[in-house]
Amino acid sequence: MAKNNPKILPGTPPPDAAQTLLALMHAQSEVARLSEREQLFSSLLESVNAVLWAFDWETRQVLYVSPAFERIFGRPVCRVMADFNVWRDSIYPDDLEFAEQSLAQVLSTGSVEHREYRILNDDGELRWLSDKCYVSQQPGNDRVTIVGIAEDITDKKRLEGELQRLATTDVLTQSSNRRHFFECAKQAFDKAREDGTPLTFLLLDIDDFKNINDSYGHQEGDQVLQRIAHSGRTVLRRGDLFGRIGGEEFAAVFPGCKAKVAEQIAERLQREVQRLSFGQEGQTYSVTVSQGLTGLLDDDDTLNSLYARADAAMYQAKRQGKNQIVQG
Template structure:
């Protein structure tokens, strides 16, 4: 509060200090009237609110937050005191976008007869940590209630099995001579040990102290079971881990229930591919892992050729069968760690972790050839479909996931331009001037793509 005897210079200095505090504050601060009309907002608040802004407008705090917290205007209207907190640390779940928070904490304080102060904080990491704690508690509770369904042992500093315990034989059938001195992925089922997977699991455990991985495991006799593998770090003096403790749990029964629910939430009901939302959620996670561990990552865009013609001539049922067969063939061609998602209509995307540009191009060509030769029986007739595919891969530049998607999309466009039923690869190279030059898979320069009208 300003004292009654402060002179103009002192008032100006105090006002300047208040403005500096607002603009340098690590939390978002918004001042508005009771109707929500904003008259002051610091940069952090603008940054946190921008994902919710309609057309970039942040003029009214209630309208901006309406998609995630429509009740705020009512809470303010029902608050009868002249001063005090209207709400405190209310969690707002924002639809996550790249570089933006997923969860905000919102507090609204009435600071006078006609003003509100809204304080916003990004608590995404805190919420993620809480979720991880709940997962751990649930996981440990499962161990306590299913003591016959887990095995525990240790790894040495080189990440190889160091000790053996009878619980290992009970769960997996492995004897000490089978596993001591071997890497942890000896428990993985065939097809699960993709390049870099085990190293990433251990790296995440080092970063956070522990990490849980879920995958198909196999017993000594080859029987598969769905396993949860907890790796936690053991420390001696110094920063380097002295070894790791490991718990493997058979979670096959839980997986049956969770798979049914996950299938409903993440799968395109027509084709069996991942739906768009789930595909991009997985893509974001894989992109982060690839960047963090400097691992290759490729993406392939796939489009059914002349699909409208198939629908118009053979009917929509035939069109549906074509899409379903494309997905079935893709699943037969891809590895367990790969993912196919339906982005919309006849357009699909393939996510290929730990896959180089050349490997992705070979996979795309193998899939293209398989679909071309596939007889599709529907309605008493046999159809043949073809697809066009565009390939892009992470390089050493500071590209983002959106850049990878855009490059694969441009490659798909080039495949269609080239007559369809082919594969094209896009390699984006940023020049010193910041311009983007595209090259074909063989490194030969090509001119910029024409407009959409020219392509038709």
């Protein structure tokens, strides 16, 4: 009996050729999927405002940086891949020692997550980075690779700085507000006590300020406060503290300043205020201030006792005719 062999239609490939074709089609599909995933991954890396990086500790060679490096540092990726010093040299000089020490610390701790430093990009713009790093070591491999993510936190730092400024500054005069002034004054007082150095406390009050508000309005009174605050900041030395601690009352602390020098500063401030001229509706007027000045006298002194003595001296200046300095 004759065998019934299956009929192969013309143009049909042999069975093993069909399998090869299916395998090729599957491979092409996998390549397409991988390419799509790679494009998606690259797109994600482009959109992240952080630099992913890998660094060979022994050879000091950058093994990988993500595309954000070029955007944040303003330098081509190929440059830092060729030379790690491109990254190192971009670090703000004051932060370089910390950045290098904290990077080395990861070898003993395994990770460093609280690491912030500044860089200067290629345009000279100062930017803040939060650069977390971790040791990545494969079992059986002595090669030490450090991987990390450097996030651009410049906007966050600017916001923090603005919030700090608002929390510590008198909005009207741009001087320290009362709380911040006394916090800084306490630190200066404690340091003077510890170092055995002099410190002087000054209180200043604008004479007849209520008459200014009543005669010319509160807006004019605000201008008087602003200009006297500016005079105070102009006359004081670098490192001196100055703040608005009440409606028309200002205070200053002179660290390391003996009574005679502090008196000279107060006299300069007195003259500076007297030179100010104000005008409203064709009328001009000037203002004066009364000041109380005191310094550390004995071991029982506290910041509160200095404040109380300066306050008493200032009111004595008021009683004696105003526009003068009294030492307490």
